[in-house]
Amino acid sequence: xxxxxxxxxxxxxxxxxxxxxxxxxxxxxxxxxxxxxxxxxxxxxxxxxxxxxxxxxxxxxxxxxxxxxxxxxxxxxxxxxxxxxxxxxxxxxxxxxxxxxxxxx
Numbered sequence: 001x002x003x004x005x006x007x008x009x010x011x012x013x014x015x016x017x018x019x020x021x022x023x024x025x026x027x028x029x030x031x032x033x034x035x036x037x038x039x040x041x042x043x044x045x046x047x048x049x050x051x052x053x054x055x056x057x058x059x060x061x062x063x064x065x066x067x068x069x070x071x072x073x074x075x076x077x078x079x080x081x082x083x084x085x086x087x088x089x090x091x092x093x094x095x096x097x098x099x100x101x102x103x104x105x
Contacts, residue, residue, distance in 0.1 A: 039102035045095050049088050
């Protein structure tokens, strides 16, 4: 396995898994969200969204109370998490993304 492309911060956006096989993600930056999981039914995705929604406050609490993170890092993580939950608030959009980006194995 060999590293392929990198984004502007040096984060990996593609890898070469064999001599002729490269996995290229359709993202420009590592912080872009792209679902690469197994295809599931809409009901399964909705249940996963409910689980994450139920844990939302706990995630934020853990980040804010974690003593080994600097305040700047906490703010950065929370901003990323805010984007994650904004997608969840648009349930039809995120389900459509999951169904469109999933992999049949």
